[in-house]
Amino acid sequence: MEFKKSISNPPQEQIIDLKIYWKLLIKSKWKILGFAVFTTLLTAVFVAGMQPVYRATTSLLLESDQNKTVSIDTVYSLDTSRKEYFLTQYEILKSRIITEQVIDKLGLAYQPEFLPSDEPSLFSDVKSYIKSFLPIAEKNNEIIDEFDGRRDKVALINTIQSRIEIEPIRKTQLVNISFEAHDPKLAAMVANEIADTFITQGMASQLNSTKKAASWLQDRLEELRLNLENSIDLLQKYRVKENLIDIESKGVRSIASNELESLTQSYLDAKQKRFEAETIALFVSRVEDNDIESLLSLPEISNHESVRAIKRVEIEAEKRYSELSFRYGKKHPKLIAAKAELAAVQKNLQQQVDKLVTGIGKDLSAAKDNERRFQRNLNKEKSKFQVITNKEQNYLKLSHEVESNRNLYDAFLERFKEMNITTDLETQKAQVVDPAEVPISPVKPKKTLLVLIAFAVSFIFAIILTFILNALNDSFRSAAEVESKLGIRLLGLVPLLHLKRKKGLPLYAFFDDAYRTFSEAIRTLRTGFVLSHLDDDHKVVVVTSSVPAEGKTTTAINIAFAMAQMEKTLLIEADMRRPSFTRVFSLDPYQSGLSNVISGAETLNDSIIHDEMSGLDILSAGFIPPNPLELLSSQKFATLLMKLKEEYDHIIIDSPPSLAVSDALVLSKSADSVIYVVRSESTKEATAKAGISRLVEVEVRIDGVVLNRVNIKKLKKNMDYAGYYDSYDYNHKNSR
Structure with a gap:
């Protein structure tokens, strides 16, 4: 159904209408301004x-x-x-x-x-x-x-x-x-x-x-002076003890170093000579039979002065012998003499080479002796140099300590002198x-600014509070809210009447000119209801609400009064749990009614009461039964309703609230449509939706919603339905 769809699927996106907020501000302008002014005055x-x-x-x-x-x-x-x-x-x-x-x-x-x-x-x-x-x-x-x-x-x-x-x-x-x-x-x-x-x-x-700092420096300076003197004494005693006279100029150490260096070089030279002598001796020892030619290949032999001289003589003798051998025969005395001379020279050369070979052996022995001698001297000199070096290291250590103590003492002494100079310097x-001057004007409080801020803040706070309270208020205050929140058309508005305390609405206010606005609202409601059913046979309508005290019974009675002015109408009180017709219409407490007729205790004609003032027939609830829902669900009630449809043009049923009990659901199934009453600024949105949803679930027709107890003055200030009842007031004034 259309109503079911509108309730179960509310709009997902809500369009922000700035006019609504503007109207809310206009509506609450005096409250907002009053709060701001009051707060500002307190602040002032x-x-x-x-x-x-x-x-x-x-x-x-x-x-x-x-x-x-x-x-x-x-x-x-x-x-x-x-x-x-x-x-x-x-x-x-x-x-x-x-x-x-x-x-x-x-x-x-x-x-x-x-x-x-x-x-x-x-x-x-x-x-x-x-x-x-x-x-x-x-x-x-x-x-x-x-x-x-x-x-x-x-x-x-x-x-x-x-x-x-x-x-x-x-x-x-x-x-x-x-x-x-x-x-x-x-x-x-x-x-x-x-x-x-x-x-x-x-x-x-x-x-x-x-x-x-000066006191600390003075104490420290004396300590450093003693350390310096002690280190100097230790250095001097060590110098005397070790007989180190020229240690500072490095004389002793330089002599020892030079001697060590000279001995090292001599040792290396002797070693080199010994190596060379060994090489020559090794070569000579490998020559077989003292081959003179092999021996002469040694530079040490061939370059010897005597060998060279003999070689020159040998060459001249060989030259002479060669020349004579071409000129004379072998037995020529000159050739024989030349040959003898050559042999003598070669023999002399052999003897000289033999001497040199013998000398090589002696040179090797001498080279070895010389090397050993230099090595012994070098070792002695190294030991001596090591001792001198150790002494020098100890001396330098003591000397460095003296120098360090002297530098530290000099630094502290200089700082101490500076401190004596700067002690009196502030x-x-x-x-x-x-410098600060006596201020002329105060810096705070800025009274004017505080008052203006208080006004602005309180004004904004009042606006925000108004919006918050309005957002928290989920009741219904206008026709637009009913249609937008419930998705059901508004059938009519019933204005709020300002009555005296502890005095209810008169029963026949509909016929009283003093309540003309109320009467016209009921007639408008009747007109909307009738016009919505011109093309169908629509007789039975149930009037219900979500919870008690929403004006359901008053609305049902006055709609019945309005209908009775046009056609034959019956008003049935189906709220057998909390009946009120006996009190409202001043009936006999034991007056029979609907429960009596359904149970068969009384006849229908004996139970229906005719109201002479309005021309309305009324069927009250009767005695309070223990099982109202069973009576309303019975076939007898359905038969009774069919019989009443034949006698009356309209039947208005005052039903219990839909959320309180299930009676309204049963009655709605038996009726042609339902009118749902919502109390303005009282009924919550969730409550109304829950009640209507129950009716929609049983697939009944809801003609619309009646917004009851509407403050017309507020609506006019809020520009909602402005002039809705102005025509009635105007006609009423003109009639006067």
């Missing part, structure tokens, strides 16, 4: 009673850290690269020790602004009262007094610190020291005193550090650039 009263606060500012130039004990340059140097130093100075400016000194110097503890209130607070009274019942041991009054005094001092320090503001100026070494107080003179005085105290403390700290780590 509060601000008017606030004491003005003045701020005084001192500009201070911070120099870099100068507390060094290494060089005299610290008096003049300025290190601007240490950000940590400046951050440290900022924290020192806000430190407790600076604040406490300022409090003591200026006597801030006795300033009226910082004196504790003499009037006991409610919290202190309650605390004292509770303590009086607790078994707390008594403490020493002197300790308590001392603790309380220090606690008050600490509290005052915290208060002063909370009013101090340290603000560095970027990319400079300047810092602003600000202090806030109710007294402008006091603000300037404290700001200047903070700067002066910081400078004085810095100078005192630096001077104290210098004096401590160097400031900071200086006041711009």
Whole structure:
């Protein structure tokens, strides 16, 4: 069905209509404005009673850290690269020790602004009262007094610190020291005193550090002097003991080194000669039968002066012999003489070579002896040089210790002299650039600004609160909300009537000109209902709601009154669990009704009552049965309803609420349609949807929704259905 689809599948996307929010603001404008004005007035009263606060500012130039004990340059140097130093100075400016000194110097503890209130607070009274019942041991009054005094001092320090503001100026070494107080003179005085105290403390700290350093240097200098003297004595004793006269000029060590070097070279030369002699001797020993030709191949033999001389003689003898052998025969005396001469020369050469071979053996022995001699001397010289080197190392060690002690002593002595010079030189780590002046105007509170902010914030808060309350309110206040939330058309509106307290709506208000607006609303409802059923035989209609007290019975009665003015109409009270017709129509308490007719205890004609004023026939609930649902579900009720359709043009059934019991579902199945009543600004969206869903599940027809108890004035202000009843008021005024 169409209604079932609209309820089970609500729109997924909701279009934000700004007109709705604008109407809501227009509707609540006086509430919003009133809240804003009230809040602003309270803020103005509060601000008017606030004491003005003045701020005084001192500009201070911070120099870099100068507390060094290494060089005299610290008096003049300025290190601007240490950000940590400046951050440290900022924290020192806000430190407790600076604040406490300022409090003591200026006597801030006795300033009226910082004196504790003499009037006991409610919290202190309650605390004292509770303590009086607790078994707390008594403490020493002197300790308590001392603790309380220090606690008050600490509290005052915290208060002063909370009013101090340290603000560095970027990319400079300047810092602003600000202090806030109710007294402008006091603000300037404290700001200047903070700067002066910081400078004085810095100078005192630096001077104290210098004096401590000087005292430490003096003690250390005496210790270093003794160390230097002891090291000099040890060096001198060692020099005398080891007879080291020329050790500093390296004379002894250089002589020993030269001797060692010379012996080493001689040893190497002897070794080389021995190696060469061994080589020659080895070659000679391998020559067979002292072959003279092989021996003469040795340079040591062939290059010998005597051998060379004999070789020249031999060559001349061989030349002469060769010449004579061409000229004379073998037996010629000259040839024989030449041959004898040549033989004598060769023999002499052989003898000379033999001598040289013998000399080679002797040279080898001499070379070996010479090598051994140089090696012994070299070993002795190495041992001697090692001893000298060890002595020199010990001497240099003592000498270096003397030199180190002397350099350290000289450095400390120089620093001690500098410290004596700079002890009385007071160097400031900071200086006041711009002292604080007595402020003329307060910095806070900015009363006008606070009032304007209070108005703006309260105004915005009221708007937001209005939107939130409107969003949280899921009731129905207009026709548009009924149709958009439930997806069912609005059949009509029933206005809210302002009645006297404890006085209900008169039964026949529909016929009373004093309630003309109400009457016209019922007639409009009747017209909409009739026009929706022109083409079908539509007689039985059930009037129900979600929960009790939504105006279901009143709506059913007045719709029946309106229908009775046109056609024959019967009003049936089917709410047999909580019947009300007996009270409303002033009937006999034992008047028979629907339950009596269905059970067969009474006849239909005896149970129907005719109302002369309205021309309406009424069938009340009758006695309260133990099983109303079974009676309404019975065939007798269906037969009764069919019989009544033949006699009446319209049958209006007042049904129990759909969520309370299942009677409404049974009645709706027997009826042609249903009119659903929703109370304005009371019935929740979820409740109405749940009740309608139950009806949709049994597939009954819902003609529409009646929005009951609608505040017409609010609707007119909200421009919803503006003029909906204006025509009725206009006609009513004209008739008068």
